[in-house]
Amino acid sequence: MEYEFLKLEKKDHIARVIFNRPESLNALNIGLMTEIESIARSFLNDEETRVVVFTGEGKHFTAGADLKQGRDKDETMLMRRRNSGLGARMIQAIHDINQVTIAGIHGVALGGGACIATACDFRIGTENSFCGYPEVNLGINLMWQSLPLCVHLIGPARAKRMVMLGRKEPASKLLDWGFLDEVVPEGGLEDAIFLLAKDYAKQPPIAVQMIKQSIDAVSNAMDGAVMHMDTDQNILTTLTQDQREGIKAFFEKREPEFKGD
Numbered sequence: 001m002e003y004e005f006l007k008l009e010k011k012d013h014i015a016r017v018i019f020n021r022p023e024s025l026n027a028l029n030i031g032l033m034t035e036i037e038s039i040a041r042s043f044l045n046d047e048e049t050r051v052v053v054f055t056g057e058g059k060h061f062t063a064g065a066d067l068k069q070g071r072d073k074d075e076t077m078l079m080r081r082r083n084s085g086l087g088a089r090m091i092q093a094i095h096d097i098n099q100v101t102i103a104g105i106h107g108v109a110l111g112g113g114a115c116i117a118t119a120c121d122f123r124i125g126t127e128n129s130f131c132g133y134p135e136v137n138l139g140i141n142l143m144w145q146s147l148p149l150c151v152h153l154i155g156p157a158r159a160k161r162m163v164m165l166g167r168k169e170p171a172s173k174l175l176d177w178g179f180l181d182e183v184v185p186e187g188g189l190e191d192a193i194f195l196l197a198k199d200y201a202k203q204p205p206i207a208v209q210m211i212k213q214s215i216d217a218v219s220n221a222m223d224g225a226v227m228h229m230d231t232d233q234n235i236l237t238t239l240t241q242d243q244r245e246g247i248k249a250f251f252e253k254r255e256p257e258f259k260g261d
Contacts, residue, residue, distance in 0.1 A: 003035050005029070006036065006039060013049060014049070014050070014052075014198070015046070015049045017036070019032065021057075022056075026057065026058065026061065027064065028066055028087075030086065036090050037093045043098065049099055050208075051200050051201050052099050052102070053197055056113075060106065061109040061113050062109060062116065063110050065111055081231060084143075087112060088144045090116075090144070091116065091145060102122045102197055103117040105123060105124065107130075108130050108132075109131045111134055113131075114146075123181055123182075124181060125175075125180045125182075125189075126188075129170075131179060132169055134166045134168075138247055140238065141230065142230075143230040143234040144230070150163065152220070153178055153179050162179075182196075240261060241261045242256075245259075
């Protein structure tokens with residue numbers, strides 16, 4: 001299959017999925033998100049691939065949702081709810097990949113980028129990389145059913161700190177928190193990714209994939225039941241003055257003034 005916003009490389013049982021919008025910091029527009037969901041689902045029928053690596057072209061993993069891409073003003077609320085579910089479907093598709101998944105993070109992984117990283121089994125970051133969830137600074141909630149993924153990795157107190165303050169957290173802190181599994185020098189990311197990938201690629205795929213699915217089932221058993229309304233919560237926040245102020249302040253490069261309405 002041909003992709004407009006992705007590149008796919010395969011070698012020695014390892015597939016590398018590369019976000020390919022470097023001119024836009026690999027921001028997640030509808031096209032890229034649709035392709036990520038599609039390529040993630042495609043591994044279901046892939047017998048040769050044992051490890052899937054997600055990386056970004058250019059200077060960043062991904063800066064998150066593309067705020068420059070507005071929604072259709074004629075969109076009905078019915079279709080808005082369905083279309084707003086694309087992010088959650090993308091994250092679920094990554095989480096459902098049978099093969100071992102690794103996120104290789106350089107630059108920033110923000111918002112939806114951090115969500116993609118937490119949907120993977122492992123995360124390796126460079127020393128000068130940052131991750132964060134800036135959604136709250138725009139007056140909106142963290143959606144895409146990704147909040148539990150963060151909580152599972154770093155616990156409730158640190159998740160509250162990371163998500164409610166919306167700051168970019170450095171790799172050294174994220175390693176200490178357990179958000180990142182490994183931190184490497186800037187020039188060592190590729191070697192670290194493929195060293196880990198090769199270790200898993202040598203393992204028996206049936207056993208490894210069954211173990212992965214069992215661990216996920218144990219740790220994520222209630223996630224869907226808890227987060228099934230996060231899309232509706234997000235739509236609600238978009239109706240507030242705070243959300244409008246957050247978006248306006250972002251583009252004007254200033255601190256927002258939230259009033260709780």
